Amino acid sequence: MWRFLGETMAVFAKDMRCEFRTRVAFNSLALFAVTTLAAVSYTIGPYGIAEADRPYLLGALLWIVVFFAAMAGLDRSFVKEEETHTAPLLRLAARPLVVWGGKLLFNTVTLALLMAILVPLYVVLMGLSVRTPGWFILVLAAGCLALAVTTTIVAAIVARAMSRGALFAVLSVPLLLPLLVFLIQGTRAAIEGRVPDVLAALRAVVSLGGVMTVASAFLFPVVWHD
Amino acid sequence: MRGIAGQARPGSILVLTGPNGSGKSTLLQILAGLIRPTRGEVRYLDGDGEVPREEWRHRIGMAAPALALYEELTAMENLEFCARVRGLEVDGDRLRNGLVAVGLDPDRPTVVGGFSTGMQQRLKLAQAVLHDPDVLLLDEPGANLDPDGQDWLAEFVRGMAEEGRTVVVATNDRDEMTWGTDRVALPG
Amino acid sequence: MTRRDILLGALFLWMAAVIWAAFLWAPAAAGFLGQSSRIVFFHVPTAWVATLSFLVSFIASVQYLRTRDPRWDVRAHASASLGIVFTILATVTGSIFARIMWGSYWNWDPRETSITFLLLIYAAYFALRGAVPDPERKAALAAVYAILAFVTVPFLVFVVPRIYWSLHPDTIINTKGRITMDSRMFRVFMASLAGFTGLAAWLYDLECRIEALRRKAEEEIL
Numbered sequence: 001m002w003r004f005l006g007e008t009m010a011v012f013a014k015d016m017r018c019e020f021r022t023r024v025a026f027n028s029l030a031l032f033a034v035t036t037l038a039a040v041s042y043t044i045g046p047y048g049i050a051e052a053d054r055p056y057l058l059g060a061l062l063w064i065v066v067f068f069a070a071m072a073g074l075d076r077s078f079v080k081e082e083e084t085h086t087a088p089l090l091r092l093a094a095r096p097l098v099v100w101g102g103k104l105l106f107n108t109v110t111l112a113l114l115m116a117i118l119v120p121l122y123v124v125l126m127g128l129s130v131r132t133p134g135w136f137i138l139v140l141a142a143g144c145l146a147l148a149v150t151t152t153i154v155a156a157i158v159a160r161a162m163s164r165g166a167l168f169a170v171l172s173v174p175l176l177l178p179l180l181v182f183l184i185q186g187t188r189a190a191i192e193g194r195v196p197d198v199l200a201a202l203r204a205v206v207s208l209g210g211v212m213t214v215a216s217a218f219l220f221p222v223v224w225h226d
Numbered sequence: 227m228r229g230i231a232g233q234a235r236p237g238s239i240l241v242l243t244g245p246n247g248s249g250k251s252t253l254l255q256i257l258a259g260l261i262r263p264t265r266g267e268v269r270y271l272d273g274d275g276e277v278p279r280e281e282w283r284h285r286i287g288m289a290a291p292a293l294a295l296y297e298e299l300t301a302m303e304n305l306e307f308c309a310r311v312r313g314l315e316v317d318g319d320r321l322r323n324g325l326v327a328v329g330l331d332p333d334r335p336t337v338v339g340g341f342s343t344g345m346q347q348r349l350k351l352a353q354a355v356l357h358d359p360d361v362l363l364l365d366e367p368g369a370n371l372d373p374d375g376q377d378w379l380a381e382f383v384r385g386m387a388e389e390g391r392t393v394v395v396a397t398n399d400r401d402e403m404t405w406g407t408d409r410v411a412l413p414g
Numbered sequence: 415m416t417r418r419d420i421l422l423g424a425l426f427l428w429m430a431a432v433i434w435a436a437f438l439w440a441p442a443a444a445g446f447l448g449q450s451s452r453i454v455f456f457h458v459p460t461a462w463v464a465t466l467s468f469l470v471s472f473i474a475s476v477q478y479l480r481t482r483d484p485r486w487d488v489r490a491h492a493s494a495s496l497g498i499v500f501t502i503l504a505t506v507t508g509s510i511f512a513r514i515m516w517g518s519y520w521n522w523d524p525r526e527t528s529i530t531f532l533l534l535i536y537a538a539y540f541a542l543r544g545a546v547p548d549p550e551r552k553a554a555l556a557a558v559y560a561i562l563a564f565v566t567v568p569f570l571v572f573v574v575p576r577i578y579w580s581l582h583p584d585t586i587i588n589t590k591g592r593i594t595m596d597s598r599m600f601r602v603f604m605a606s607l608a609g610f611t612g613l614a615a616w617l618y619d620l621e622c623r624i625e626a627l628r629r630k631a632e633e634e635i636l
Contacts, residue, residue: 003313006310006313007311007312007313010307010310010311011311014296014299014307014311017299017303018296018298018299020336021298022298061278074242084296084297085292085293085294086294086295086296087253087292088258088260088288088290088292088293089293089308089353090311091259091260092258092259092260092283092286092288092293093283093308093311093312094283094311094312095280095283098311176319179228203316225260225262
């Protein structure tokens, strides 16, 4: 058990170290997020939407920005290994689930880092006032985890295919749309302070994320070793 | 490739030769478990019987053009990662000795991206033997080495076999072909 | 006259009877605009077949990963091909009905949304298959994706319509579980369901055989 964790942390640390030295993935994510945010803020801003529509639209826009950012950079952890031919080394030396765990952790941390910068910016620039900030953050955290799990397994699949760029988005969209719908509903409820609806959405997100996690854990070795 | 069958014993060096495209590298990757053969199987046997697939990563070491190291990390960091991901204790001295044994400077702060191809090749060899494997799979090991390096390599590989390891070398190099106690020529 | 020919003949007669009954024997349902309720005899079975194909695809994918027998990949591919066609049919028939009943072709009500997701999944499945040249890897990756998609869909199909308001008429099964359709309508509906299932089975079998032959031909060329 501890060895598994140690090996997983080795993969995670290696990815973080490599990424820190080149910052390619994080830059892609950040660039997309900031560009979209700037465009939205400039055109809509704090006053561009009617008060009644704000919770719904602002919630939806936030997750759209996060989604696009995720599509820009979260496939890198696997695609890079294949492109630089370091994947065979990893296949030889590491257990499949260790690779999955390490990359999942990497994607989660990267996305979390991005959201930690993006969300406050968004709140400020769009003049968003949240009635129940605690639940709001919880929805964001659950969304970050669930998004990371799904994008990790899809990235693993895409890395083993050709024509990778568009394929990552094409494969991710069907798997992520239900999740995004629940997240948008939960975010809206958190903004409006309707806790029971937040809970309902959180339940959906957590169960969807849980199912994805279990399925990924079973299916990853197949994708990795084929 | 069809109809390939054979075996190799500890302490021996098996050389695979054949024209370009005959499948030497592919066969080596199949032996390493990196590629799944359409038909057939690879089995490793030791004193206790068959070595289970999960154990292969501890018992096999490989150096090949298809297997690159992380260019953003230094040599020491690469070796440290290889040790850690296999669940081994990271012994700083052992890593340093491993680098010295292949002729690399362990204190060099340059990342692998800044290495010459010869140095990268040496690092690949260091990585292949780091975990003291019983089986060594080498694909064109002398490809990027200068003549002195190639002499050193011959010594190195013979030493590995003498210590009781099974070595399989895929090569087209005439000198390297002479290392082998057994030779298999793959048809083109 | 083989057994197969007899079965196909029976299927033909059955479907002909269903079409006749749908327009001439069953009554138009109350609460619907004119004759538009008749679409239920065609729209719901296509949606049913689309979902069934997805299930078959899922099972075939699981079996492929378990046995690595290429025949299971043929079946997965065949049912997915069928599935995407019937999903498009269901979407189109539903959209026509929506236009007649509520004046707009699309409203994103939960069931409409679910069928769109199914379409997206099928499209992604085929995009993935197209992006992997090696046949064994293609089969394995496609199987993985089909399984991942399958575990996601129940969430949308079953969770969303139950909880949220829907435009879809509850003519078949309402929240109390009782069937509130006119008895003639009900009979024609079930007959149509059976007929479409038979049609799907026949098309699936054809598709499997064609695909198997095609792969054999490719192998011989190689």
